[in-house]
Amino acid sequence: xxxxxxxxxxxxxxxxNQNLFITLPVLQSEQKNWVKMEDKxxxxxxxxxYLGFANHPRLRKAAKEAIDRWGFGAGAVRQIAGTxxxxxxxxxxxxxxxxxxxxLVFTAGIAANRGTIQALMDAGDVIISDELNHGSIIDxxxxxxxxxxxxxxxxxxxxxxxxxxxxxxxxxxxxxxxxFSMDGDIAPLDQMAELCEQYDAILMVDDAHGDxxxxxxGRGIVSHFNLHGRVDIEMGTLSKxxxxxxxxxxxxxxxxxxxxxKARSFIFTTAHPPAVAAACMEAIRMVQDEPQHFQNLWKNTxxxxxxxxxxxxxxxxxxTPITPVIVGESARAxxxxxxxxxxxxxVKPIVFPLVAKDxxxxxxxxxxxxxxxxxxxxxxxxxxxGKMMGII
Ligand SMILES: Cc1ncc(COP(=O)(O)O)c(C=O)c1O
Numbered sequence: 001x002x003x004x005x006x007x008x009x010x011x012x013x014x015x016x017n018q019n020l021f022i023t024l025p026v027l028q029s030e031q032k033n034w035v036k037m038e039d040k041x042x043x044x045x046x047x048x049x050y051l052g053f054a055n056h057p058r059l060r061k062a063a064k065e066a067i068d069r070w071g072f073g074a075g076a077v078r079q080i081a082g083t084x085x086x087x088x089x090x091x092x093x094x095x096x097x098x099x100x101x102x103x104l105v106f107t108a109g110i111a112a113n114r115g116t117i118q119a120l121m122d123a124g125d126v127i128i129s130d131e132l133n134h135g136s137i138i139d140x141x142x143x144x145x146x147x148x149x150x151x152x153x154x155x156x157x158x159x160x161x162x163x164x165x166x167x168x169x170x171x172x173x174x175x176x177x178x179x180f181s182m183d184g185d186i187a188p189l190d191q192m193a194e195l196c197e198q199y200d201a202i203l204m205v206d207d208a209h210g211d212x213x214x215x216x217x218g219r220g221i222v223s224h225f226n227l228h229g230r231v232d233i234e235m236g237t238l239s240k241x242x243x244x245x246x247x248x249x250x251x252x253x254x255x256x257x258x259x260x261x262k263a264r265s266f267i268f269t270t271a272h273p274p275a276v277a278a279a280c281m282e283a284i285r286m287v288q289d290e291p292q293h294f295q296n297l298w299k300n301t302x303x304x305x306x307x308x309x310x311x312x313x314x315x316x317x318x319x320t321p322i323t324p325v326i327v328g329e330s331a332r333a334x335x336x337x338x339x340x341x342x343x344x345x346x347v348k349p350i351v352f353p354l355v356a357k358d359x360x361x362x363x364x365x366x367x368x369x370x371x372x373x374x375x376x377x378x379x380x381x382x383x384x385x386g387k388m389m390g391i392i
Contacts, residue, residue, distance in 0.1 A: 019330040020351055030055040033369040037346060043374055045364045046348040050321055051212050051286075051293040052369035053243030058286055059279040066278030074271035079260065082271030090277040091248075091256075097219060097284050098236075098250040099228045104259050105248045105277075107269050109208050109237030110136040112247030115263030116204070116235065117175065118143035126169040128162045130154065130176045130187065134206060137175055146173075153180075156191050163199040172201035178221035179209035182355050182363060184318030186214075189221055193230045204233035212241020213320060218287045218294050238276075242283035245276050296368035297321060300375060304366045307379040312392035316361075324350070324361040325382070327391055333360035339385035345378050 001008075015021040029036035031054040035044045053059055066086065076082035087105065094103040106112040117140030121127055125146040129137060132153045141148055149166065151158035159174065166172050174196050176187045189205060196203040207220040215223025218241060222231050233255065238246035249259060259266055287294065301321040308315050314326045325347075327333050333349035340347050340362070347362040355361060366375065386392040 018352075019334055020353075025346070025348070033367065033371070033374055035346070038341075040344065042341065042344045042346045043370075043378055044346050045366065045378055046346055047365060047367065048209070048240035049243055049367050049369070050241040050297055050365070051218075051243065052367050053241070053283050053286065053293070056243065056286070059243060059282050062282035063275040063279045066275040070274035070278075072273055072275065074273055076271065077267065077269060078271045079267055084271070084274055084277075086274045086277045086281075087271060090281050093281050093284050094248055095250055097288070098222070098234055099219070100234065100250040101252040102256045103248050103250040104256045104266065105238070105246050105272065105280075106263075106266055107246060107272060109206075109235070109239060109247030110139070111265035111269065112235050112237070112249055113137050113206060114140045114143060115265030116233065116249055116259060117141055117173070118264060119259055119262035120202070121146040121171065121173055124170040126166045126172050128159065128166065128172060128174045128201070130180075132177070132180050132183070133175065134177050134181055134208070137177070137206060141175075154185065154187060156188060156195065159192065160195055163195060163201060166201075167199070172199065173204060174201045175204040176206070177209070178205045178207045179214065179320050179322065181209055181322065182350055182361075183316050183324055184209075184320040184322030185316070186221070186224075186319050189227060189231065190225045193225075193227050196232075197230070202232045203230075204235060205231055207234055207236040208240055209320065209322060211236045212287055212294070213297065217291065238280045238283070241287070242280055244280045244283055246272055246280060293368040297366070300366040300368065300370050303372070304364070304370075304375050304379070307375065308364075308382065311379065311383050311386060313382070313386060321366050323364045323366075325364060326359055326361040327389075328358055328360060330357070330360045332389070332391075333362055336385055336389060336391070337362050339388065340381055343381040343385065345381050 027035050031049050034041050074082040091103045113136035121144040123145040127141050127146050128149045131150050149162040151162050210221035212218040214221050234250040236248050238244045305323055316324050330351035337349040350363045351360045
């Protein structure tokens, strides 16, 4: 390391002193209910692989066939020479799945949020955002010259007040996670749609944790609240329930053309390998023709949440497969995660700045792949660790 980078050591030391220093856990196997980590088999309770698609034979097959048909790399950014027919087929299929006119796929969800918000809003506009919105939304907001107003988490009076104060701006954008990634609670999108109609505000929802999880056949939060046609912009990812990679905006064709021209995170990056597009399409087919994954996910979610509650843990206000086990200080969350790992269960500690300093937690996510035996095993280990640490 050069001397000019020595200042990094101080920052890292500071993070370590605050128990906030992060290292990367490494999988030595494919992503599934039991994985290999640190040379042992552990129960995975921290992935976003909701439906168990990440290692599914149908996705593997679709990707392999696409490699044979299209080669591996796309070879260029979408705008120049990287758009293949298979990319457009995916966008049409996604739009149909989401009941929108069209969609545009970005290389990742973070790129979809950053690029869309950056392209849409400018000086003279205002963005109104839930205080617990995902970092990629916050990044998008920071990329614009628009004013920002942050309302308290899920507080519809707070949203109304912000809209009332925003009447004189040129345009208003209200943006929210659909399912909040650290808490598993759900935005009241029906009330938000009404307020946006009343105040002539554009409504954008991040469905990263709603796709494959909420609504009819896992079509997401707009389907869950039956709001088709009333939410201007649906953003989602293909990297969680769909088990692949990518982000998207589902909306109308005009927005798609606009973003192709103006969204910097779309313009300045190479297209997905065609195998990614093929696997994404297979995942969208599977969500619709194999409903058992969706059903298992919810059966497991209910069983596991009830189990944690019976043990006496604080699981917040979660309504989805994301279930936080809230313990307070960062050090406690890290201790609980370590105790669980010793017992062969992997649950990631989530600490500041991802959540408030006194709301550190381990975040659990069950998937459709977990068996009842898996969940009983995890509950037993949670009970043991929770008692040992005096949490329950
Ligand atoms: C709510 C939310 N939005 C956006 C993203 C970004 O999605 P991706 O991982 O596809 O970049 C994530 C995932 O980390 C997320 O949890």
